[in-house]
Amino acid sequence: MEFETLQAAWRSPANTPDDKAQAYLMEELMHMLKARRRGERLLFAIPVTAMTIFSIIAAQAIASGRMDVGQEWGAVVMMGVCWLMFAAVLIAGLMLRNRKTAGGSPMRDTLEAMLAANRRARANVRIFWMMLPVFMAPMVVAVGQLQDVGKASERDGWQMLFVFGVALVASVGWNTGRYHWVMKPEQRRLEALLKEYEA
Numbered sequence: 001m002e003f004e005t006l007q008a009a010w011r012s013p014a015n016t017p018d019d020k021a022q023a024y025l026m027e028e029l030m031h032m033l034k035a036r037r038r039g040e041r042l043l044f045a046i047p048v049t050a051m052t053i054f055s056i057i058a059a060q061a062i063a064s065g066r067m068d069v070g071q072e073w074g075a076v077v078m079m080g081v082c083w084l085m086f087a088a089v090l091i092a093g094l095m096l097r098n099r100k101t102a103g104g105s106p107m108r109d110t111l112e113a114m115l116a117a118n119r120r121a122r123a124n125v126r127i128f129w130m131m132l133p134v135f136m137a138p139m140v141v142a143v144g145q146l147q148d149v150g151k152a153s154e155r156d157g158w159q160m161l162f163v164f165g166v167a168l169v170a171s172v173g174w175n176t177g178r179y180h181w182v183m184k185p186e187q188r189r190l191e192a193l194l195k196e197y198e199a
Helices: 003-011 019-063 073-095 106-148 154-198
Strands: none
Touching: 019 073, 019 106, 073 106, 106 154
């Protein structure tokens, strides 16, 4: 069930569902919440898996002597910033998790769960924005260090910076667009529905 469908049904003049209809609506809302949570877990698991693989490769390179941490510390710092961001997202997710109140109505609990999911998603975007400048400094240093130790030419360095730059601009654009045109409007609609329900 899409959010707009829920909102239309909620505000409909015929919004006096019997027990069977209300049970169906609750079931649909719970399916939507479960699908969102699966999506959140998948979006978290994919980069964590990729970073785990990169970290293992880097550890093997350091252990075998193919990478000198004293001269190529920028790459290690860059990975550390990524792991710090994942930890921040995980902690924010745990702190903003919805906690049901005993004896609350199922509809209120569902709306509060949807608001909590929205808060988590917005917090993740804000974490991304805060970590971006912190990530960019070691990225530039790491590319320079690759050139200094002879692992990349000047042309290779500029190509790496270009690819990283395009990826970061695309990511910033996507996250910023979703924050302002999807998450914030959804937050306002959910808060309005919850306020109507409590009135």
